[in-house]
Amino acid sequence: MQVDEGIAILKENGHKYTDKRADILTYFIHAKGYRSAKAxxxxxxxxxxxxxxxxxxRNLRLFEQLELLESREKNGEKLFKIACKSGTHHHHFICESCGLTKPLQKCPLPVYTEELADYHVNTHAFELYGLCPTCHNR
Amino acid sequence: MQVDEGIAILKENGHKYTDKRADILTYFIHAKGYRSAKAxxxxxxxxxxxxxxxxxxRNLRLFEQLELLESREKNGEKLFKIACKSGTHHHHFICESCGLTKPLQKCPLPVYTEELADYHVNTHAFELYGLCPTCHNR
DNA sequence: TTTACAAATCGAAATGATTACGATAGAATA
DNA sequence: TATTCTATCGTAATCATTTCGATTTGTAAA
Structure with a gap:
């Protein structure tokens, strides 16, 4: 994801360019993980x-609505990260120290085909939390 | 989980019996799934x-601390459900129609031992959502 | 049963994250 | 540049949750 792409999507949806919006996008593009509104x-x-x-x-809400950002909740506050451009389904490992998110290649759903043979699975939520190598070695 | 068991755990930890606490436990024992403080x-x-x-x-916090309740966050509010008494780690399938929760036998963690060899995994969240056989056939 | 005291509850105010609003500034277009 | 929305500002409001001094209540010992 580039800043230009984000701005283009903004304009396509009838929103205007502002330096602040470009900087917000820049911030999340360079942050490799989740960040709070406060940060x-x-x-x-x-x-x-x-x-x-x-x-x-207002911009955090707008960007999430335009799917430029994704969010999750923790300890009563919302955390945002730049959206994953890859359209393919995947899950994440999330570093609890620096917020880095690592996309995972596998999906655990096949594990349950047998156990839930009689059930109709619509969606699932899966996230791993811990420390990335950098934070773990510090 | 019975109300009596919950009260016993309260007392073991130096807390007192009150009718309100018994009723809070009753509420969550009879509720099929997650409920808000407001509810x-x-x-x-x-x-x-x-x-x-x-x-x-205060009691929601206390019960969660004593592991009588479990919680998750959604739309800026915390949701609580009665804790699973089985001490063993497990995940749930949750029926979106009737709220039934089916404990799952397998945990998907082993799927990622290779992919996250350099990472230190602390915790993980995993839930499946869909329809139970009864609701699906209706 | 009565007493004593810490714990529990009440009523209300404080907090923290987020949202909303009237007024002003700024981007886009002709 | 003039026009027209949209974006931003400064601040107040809202919502979930936490905190606090005063009062009540559970419970164990007298």
Whole structure:
């Protein structure tokens, strides 16, 4: 995902370019994992003194709606990361220290074909949490 | 899980019996799946007019701490269900129609030993959603 | 049964994350 | 540049949850 692509998707959907939006995208593209609204705010304040909370949260919602960002919840707050462009179904390992997300190649669903033969499976949620090699060796 | 067992665990840990606590346990034992603090409050208010939010949230926290309840987050709120008494680690299939939860025998973790050889896995979340045989055939 | 005291509850205020709003600034288009 | 929405600002409101001083209650010992 490039900033340009994100901006293009914004415009296709009738939204305007702003430097703040480009910077928000840049922030999440460079962050390899989940980040909070608070963390984004801290980052944005370095470039835009007095930026409004409205701007932070409104754009986070917009980007998630446009599927430029994905989110999950933890300890009562929402965490965001750049969306995975690969259209194929996959799961993630999430580093609890730095937030890095590693896409996993396998899906555990086949494990249960036998056990749930009589059941109709619609969806599933699967995430692994721990420490990435970098954080583990520190 | 019986109400008596829950009360016993409360006492073993130096907490007192109250009718409200017994009723909270009853509520979650009879509930088929996850319930919100708000839903519990609505239920409790039918028996205890003017019950304090403090009582609701304090006991939810206590019960989760004592592992009588388990929780997950959705749409900015915490949802609770009665904990599974079997001490062994397992996952669930959850029927989206009737709320039935079927404990699963297998855990998908071994699938990833190779892929995450350099990673330190602490925890994982895995749930399957769909229709149980009864609901599917209706 | 009564007493004593820590724990539980109440009523209400505080907190933290998020959302909403009226006024102003700014991007896009002709 | 003039026009027209959209975006942002500054601040207030909202929602779930936590906290707190005062009061009540469970429970164990007298």
């Amino acid at each position: 984004l705010l801290a980052y944005m304040e370095t470039s835009y003194t007095g930026i409004s909370l409205d701007t932070i949260y | 519990l409050l609505a239920y409790m208010e039918t028996s205890y007019t003017g019950i304090s939010l403090d009582t609701i949230y």
